Amino acid sequence: MVKAVYPGTFDPITNGHLDVIERGARIFDEVIVAVTTNPAKTPWFTVQERVAMIEACCRHLPNVQVMAFDGLLVNFARQQGATVILKGLRAVSDFDYEFQMAAMNRQLAPEIETLFLMTSLPFAYLSSSIVKEIALLDGDLSGLVPDLVAEQLRRKAAERRR
């Protein structure tokens, strides 16, 4: 029984995140999508909104649950009995930061392995930040985020333009 934690800010969840979650759910017995409550960047969505959107997008995945966490990721993983931290890797530009986090998490919790899934190609340059910019500029979000997320993004973007 292998439980994996897939952590992130998810402000908001994109089709790239969903791709990693779906593939992770086929590999691991259980996947916990762990939404950080204290990101450095000021998020558009509250943690409750982010959790609710991910839950709605993952209804078809019975072995996936969504939880908010604060503090150290490795402490959360230990509390949940997870032995794997699951991460997605997009372009080479992700590597340095991810390598640093994986090395530090390994030092803090040697029993937990960080495993990376290479992004599926259509999502290689997709990020929550770029999706928010497109929403703000009223661009087409189809194919980038699930429809229900696109709706929420358009609502938030309209509020921000006011």
Ligand code: PNS
């Ligand atoms: O989606 P993001 O913003 O790239 O996710 C970053 C995240 C949440 C995975 C990272 O900031 C994190 O693990 N935060 C929890 C605090 C922590 O454990 N920090 C030490 C990491 S070595």
